[in-house]
Amino acid sequence: MASELVSHDNLYVGASVQTAVKILVVGHFGVGKTTFVGNISEIPPLRTEELITQASVGVDDLSSTPEKTTTTVAMDFGRLTLSESLVLYLFGTPGQERFKQLWEDLSLGALGALVLVDPERLDESFPVLDLVEQYGLPYTVAVNRFEGARSYSLEEIREALNLPDDTPVVPCDVRDQKSAADALITLVGHLHSRLD
Numbered sequence: 406m407a408s409e410l411v412s413h414d415n416l417y418v419g420a421s422v423q424t425a426v427k428i429l430v431v432g433h434f435g436v437g438k439t440t441f442v443g444n445i446s447e448i449p450p451l452r453t454e455e456l457i458t459q460a461s462v463g464v465d466d467l468s469s470t471p472e473k474t475t476t477t478v479a480m481d482f483g484r485l486t487l488s489e490s491l492v493l494y495l496f497g498t499p500g501q502e503r504f505k506q507l508w509e510d511l512s513l514g515a516l517g518a519l520v521l522v523d524p525e526r527l528d529e530s531f532p533v534l535d536l537v538e539q540y541g542l543p544y545t546v547a548v549n550r551f552e553g554a555r556s557y558s559l560e561e562i563r564e565a566l567n568l569p570d571d572t573p574v575v576p577c578d579v580r581d582q583k584s585a586a587d588a589l590i591t592l593v594g595h596l597h598s599r600l601d
Contacts, residue, residue, distance in 0.1 A: 424490055424491050424492070425492050425494060426492070426493050426494065426596075427494050427496065427514050427515045428493050428494065428495050428496070428515065428516065428517055428589070428592065429496050429497075429498060429511060429512060429515045429517070429518040429537075429542065430442055430481070430495055430498070430518070430519050430521065431498045431508070431518050431519070431520050431521070431533055431536070431537060432520060432521035432522060432523075432530070432533055432549075433522075433523070433526065433529035433532070433533055434529070435523075436521045436522065436523050436526075436549055437521055437523075437579035438481060438498065438579075439481050439497060440579045440580060441497065441519075441521060441577075441579040442481040442497040444579060444581070444582050444585055445485055445495070445582060445585040445586060446484055446495065447484055447485055447486060448483065448484050450481055450482060450483040480496050480497055480498060480507070480511060481495075482495065482496055485589065487589075487590065487593065491593070493589060493593070495589075496511050496515070498511055508536055508540075509540065512540040515540075515542055516542075516543075517542055517543045517544055517545070517592055517595070518537045518542045518543075518545075518592075519544065519545055519547055519588060519592050520534060520537060520544050520545070520546045521547050521549050521577070521579065522546055522548055522549065522562070522566070523551060523554075524549075524554060524555070524562060525551070525554050525555065527565050527566060530566060534566065543595060543596055544592070544595075545572070545573040545574070545575060545588065545591050545592040545595050546562070546563075546572060546574045546575070547575050547576075547577035547588040548562050548574065548575070548576050548577060549578070549579050550576060550577070550578045559574045559575070559576065562574055572595075573591050573592070573594075573595050575588050
């Protein structure tokens with residue numbers, strides 16, 4: 406595949422990208438998926454954010470995220486080049502149960518998923534993990550760090566979510582580009598190890 410050298414904020418994409426990989430960025434409502442994709446993407450991200458309206462009262466629980474004013478209604482899309490031969494296409498899914506059909510559509514062709522979790526709302530992660538497993542996607546769990554939240558060890562998170570021993574669990578600050586990239590690199594390493 407040949408193309409011109411492209412620049413975006415001093416990030417360069419070479420002309421010889423050989424492998425494109427579709428990755429889902431999933432998690433429950435308000436866990437930071439849109440922020441993650443926006444901060445890690447080397448291109449301006451595609452966002453389908455809409456204002457939260459009165460129609461969501463009694464449907465979307467905003468008690469843990471009272472300052473949240475928008476929500477993803479279709480998907481977020483971004484791209485990250487990891488090397489001259491590997492580019493990731495990131496698809497952030499909506500977090501609400503009513504978008505389950507969209508998740509199924511987005512999972513087609515995906516090689517894996519990065520599951521974002523909020524350690525203060527782990528119970529909301531179980532339906533997400535169920536969907537990822539239902540669609541047969543290998544995954545890595547990224548524990549988003551929120552200001553002022555209680556800190557838990559990664560082993561405590563693994564145990565609370567009842568994760569298999571071979572599922573990577575990593576810390577992540579979705580606002581920090583390096584931290585987000587490290588989580589994705591862990592996922593790619595996990596996917597690669599499953600090929601051996």
